[in-house]
Amino acid sequence: MKFQLQKKLMTAAIIFLLTVLWFVPLASAYSVTINQKTVEDLSMEGLTSQESKSYDLLIISPGTYTSTLQPLVDHKNSFGVKTKLVTLDEVYDSEVAFWYGRDNPEKIKYFIKSAIEEWNISYVMLVGNFRQMPIRYVYNDEPSEGFSEPNFISELYYADIYDQNGNFSSWDTNNNGVFGEWKGEEAQDRDIDLYPDVYVGRLAARNSLELNVVVNKIITYETNTYDQDWFKKIVVVAGDTYPDGYYDFPTPFNEGEENAKTVLSYLPGFENTSLFTSDGTLKGPRDVIKTINQGCGFLFFDGHASPMSWSTHKPNNDVWVDGLSTFTMNRLINYKKLPVCVVGGCHNMQFDVNLFNLLKNPIKSYYYSTWAPECWGWKLTSKIGGGSIATIGCSGLGMTKEDKSTLEGASDYLDSQFFYEYGINGTEMLGKVWGNAITNYLDKYPIDWNTRSGWDFAYDAKTVQQWVLMGDPSLKIGGYPSS
Ligand SMILES: [Ca+2]
Ligand SMILES: [Ca+2]
Ligand SMILES: [Ca+2]
Numbered sequence: 032m033k034f035q036l037q038k039k040l041m042t043a044a045i046i047f048l049l050t051v052l053w054f055v056p057l058a059s060a061y062s063v064t065i066n067q068k069t070v071e072d073l074s075m076e077g078l079t080s081q082e083s084k085s086y087d088l089l090i091i092s093p094g095t096y097t098s099t100l101q102p103l104v105d106h107k108n109s110f111g112v113k114t115k116l117v118t119l120d121e122v123y124d125s126e127v128a129f130w131y132g133r134d135n136p137e138k139i140k141y142f143i144k145s146a147i148e149e150w151n152i153s154y155v156m157l158v159g160n161f162r163q164m165p166i167r168y169v170y171n172d173e174p175s176e177g178f179s180e181p182n183f184i185s186e187l188y189y190a191d192i193y194d195q196n197g198n199f200s201s202w203d204t205n206n207n208g209v210f211g212e213w214k215g216e217e218a219q220d221r222d223i224d225l226y227p228d229v230y231v232g233r234l235a236a237r238n239s240l241e242l243n244v245v246v247n248k249i250i251t252y253e254t255n256t257y258d259q260d261w262f263k264k265i266v267v268v269a270g271d272t273y274p275d276g277y278y279d280f281p282t283p284f285n286e287g288e289e290n291a292k293t294v295l296s297y298l299p300g301f302e303n304t305s306l307f308t309s310d311g312t313l314k315g316p317r318d319v320i321k322t323i324n325q326g327c328g329f330l331f332f333d334g335h336a337s338p339m340s341w342s343t344h345k346p347n348n349d350v351w352v353d354g355l356s357t358f359t360m361n362r363l364i365n366y367k368k369l370p371v372c373v374v375g376g377c378h379n380m381q382f383d384v385n386l387f388n389l390l391k392n393p394i395k396s397y398y399y400s401t402w403a404p405e406c407w408g409w410k411l412t413s414k415i416g417g418g419s420i421a422t423i424g425c426s427g428l429g430m431t432k433e434d435k436s437t438l439e440g441a442s443d444y445l446d447s448q449f450f451y452e453y454g455i456n457g458t459e460m461l462g463k464v465w466g467n468a469i470t471n472y473l474d475k476y477p478i479d480w481n482t483r484s485g486w487d488f489a490y491d492a493k494t495v496q497q498w499v500l501m502g503d504p505s506l507k508i509g510g511y512p513s514s
Contacts, residue, residue, distance in 0.1 A: 078121060086115040086150045088505045091139065092158035094118040099239045100158065103246045103503075110253065112505050115150065117142075119164070133208065135165040136188065137201070144192045144199055147229055154462050154505040155189060157233040158242065160409075161383040164233070169202065169211030171493045173428055174485045183427030184383060185211065185496040190227035190466065200224065211496060213484045221480035225495055227469055230462025232421070232504035235382045235409045244415050249503050252369050252420045256510030261326030261368045265301045267291035268319055268354050269333040270308030270343030273433055277349050282433065285309050287333035287343055290375065290443050294331050297450040301329070308345040308352050315352065316359040323417075326368030328509065330419065333446065336376025336429070337400040338384045338407055357403055357410045360418065369420035371461065371508060372411060375431075375446050379424040380408040380499035408501045421461055421502025423449065429497075430490040437487060440476045441494050448472060453508060462504025469495045 088107055092100055100116055107114040122128055123138060127145045132138030139157075146152045157164045167188040173180040188210070194200040202210045204220045212219040236242035256262050269287030288307050295303050304322055306313040313319070323330065332354060334343030340356040353359070374380075384403045388396035396402040405413070408422040430441040448468035452458045458467055476491045483489070 078115075078117060078125070084150065086113045086146075086152050088112050088114040088154040088156060089143070089146045089150070089152045090114060090116045090156045090158060091122060091142070091164070092116065092118060093163045094120055096158055096236070096239060096242055099242045099246060103249060106250045106253070107505065110507070110511050112154075114505075115146075115152070119159075136167040139165060140189055140192065141199070143189060143229060147192060153230060154460075155229050155231045156504055157186075157189065157231065158236060160235045160237045160405075163237075164235075166383060167202075167210055169496055170209050171211050171213040171489055171496060172484045173493070174214075178428060180428050183493075183497050184381065184499070185426070186231055186233060186499045187225065187227065187469065187496050190229050190231040191223070191225050192228040193224070194222070195224040211492075213480075213489050213492065216483050218480040218482075218484075218489070223480075223492075225469070225473055225478065225492065227466040230460070230466045230500075230504040232462055232465070232500040232502050232506075233382075234412075234503070235405075235501060236413065237405065241413050245413050248369060248420060249506065251367055253507055253510045254513070255367055256328075256369075257512045259368075259510075262328035262509055263301055264304065264327040265295065265298050265329040265331065266304045266306065266322050266327045266370070267294060267331045267333075268306045268313060268341075268343075269331075270313060270352055271346045271348070272334050272343060272431065274344050274347045274349050276347065278433070280433070280438075285346055286431070286433070286443075287375070290333045290447060291331060293447045294373075294450045297447065298329065298454040301454075306354075308343060313343075313352060313354065316355055316362075319355050320359060320362045323363055323370070324365050326365055327370045329450070330370040330372040331375075331446070331450070332372070333375035336374065336379045336407065336424075338378045338381045339400040339403045341374060341376050341379065341407065355407075355411075357405070357407055360407075360410055360414060363411075363414060363417035365417040369418065371502075371506075372408075372419040372422045373446055373449050374408065374422060374424035375429060375442050377425060377429040378406070378427065380406055380422070380426045380497075380501060382406045382409050382426065382499070382501070408499065412501045419502075421500065421506060423465060423498065423500050423502075425497050426499050427493065427497040430494050434490055435487045440472070441490060444475065445469070445472045445494055445498060459508050460504075461502060461506040461508055462500065464508070465498070465500045465504070469498065 122142045128138035131141040168182040169185040170182045269291040272286040273282035341354045342351045384401045389402040411418045432443045448471045452464045452467045479488045
């Protein structure tokens with residue numbers, strides 16, 4: 032049965048792959064060559080000579096997207112978010128990137144540092160998927176036999192610009208070209224402070240059509256959401272993440288539902304709908320889709336996931352209950368009622384997935400769902416006619432408190448801090464909510480770099496390193512009042 036299904040899926044995927052190959056440009060971030068221009072050609076100075084010298088939002092994008100992004104730049108400026116759009120070529124040609132940065136991600140990071148110092152920016156929007164806008168893999172090793180994960184994408188790399196002494200933080204303190212390395216008895220790259228110094232989000236668009244959809248969603252959201260009834264609602268989806276009796280430690284509670292209740296307690300003014308397996312309100316994707324289609328300002332999932340799916344369990348039952356997958360998402364028609372979605376689970380934001388993985392390693396890519404043409408989080412964010420306005424979740428194996436010997440912290444704490452920041456602390460700018468949640472996490476769980484990999488402190492570091500914001504970091508949650 033399973034093999035038949037597997038064969039069918041593989042055939043469908045290969046047909047789909049060949050179709051998609053006609054449309055997706057094969058640009059590779061790694062093939063971008065740096066023009067060896069002389070220093071005086073371009074500098075930060077050259078980029079600002081005709082304009083203001085101070086900005087709130089820096090957008091970095093491949094040159095092919097500048098016209099698609101222009102309406103967003105105009106929109107942001109009209110609402111007082113001073114925005115500067117810089118192309119990747121301009122970044123690479125800038126004085127700072129000419130002198131500093133061993134590779135493209137590091138050049139971008141140095142450019143962001145200069146933009147903080149010279150332009151006083153608070154937000155950075157990276158535009159382009161993993162092929163078009165470089166990503167940084169960090170090597171905080173998860174050595175477990177069941178699922179070994181030597182590296183994963185970290186967007187926090189682009190946000191944690193300074194170390195605790197105020198110097199540029201390379202995340203490669205032993206200077207061997209391997210970043211965020213934590214393997215064996217202690218961390219090789221250590222004393223990385225991890226605290227974000229700027230708020231980073233990504234629009235992982237694969238082409239201008241996809242980018243155009245998201246740009247329109249952001250503009251529509253910020254101009255239409257204010258004072259809308261649907262916004263004052265939150266939907267939480269969860270169950271028994273760890274059915275009791277299936278692990279070598281006791282897991283008596285419905286962990287996902289407990290976390291969801293904590294989240295709800297942080298949004299006191301919001302009408303809530305909980306879809307739980309324990310009371311039968313969550314039986315499958317239909318329940319989730321129906322509820323989201325009615326509209327909500329926030330959406331929270333807490334359970335298990337892959338780049339293609341999210342699911343959980345009924346209490347003390349290891350049978351899977353599906354919540355939402357990249358396939359069933361196609362049925363979302365919530366139009367302008369777009370929630371900010373936080374998802375607890377593994378790999379929802381693993382945005383380096385692609386169909387070529389099916390050719391490279393069919394079995395592994397099938398098993399790990401890395402043959403998805405786009406990950407769960409980006410698909411939800413870029414969905415036309417609905418989905419989310421932004422999605423926050425894990426690029427790698429999501430760590431929960433059950434992974435730690437203290438049975439405390441990890442995503443259980445970090446996810447709920449997002450809602451604490453918005454609902455209790457009153458932080459309204461999306462990127463700042465993301466960044467402050469990370470800051471709160473590190474304040475509560477400081478990292479001891481002298482401990483072994485695959486254990487509590489390495490998991491604390493991984494928890495924040497892998498937490499990706501897919502969306503506009505300068506998004507005003509709840510939108511702007513009409514003037
Ligand atoms: Ca290193
Ligand atoms: Ca920092
Ligand atoms: Ca349990």
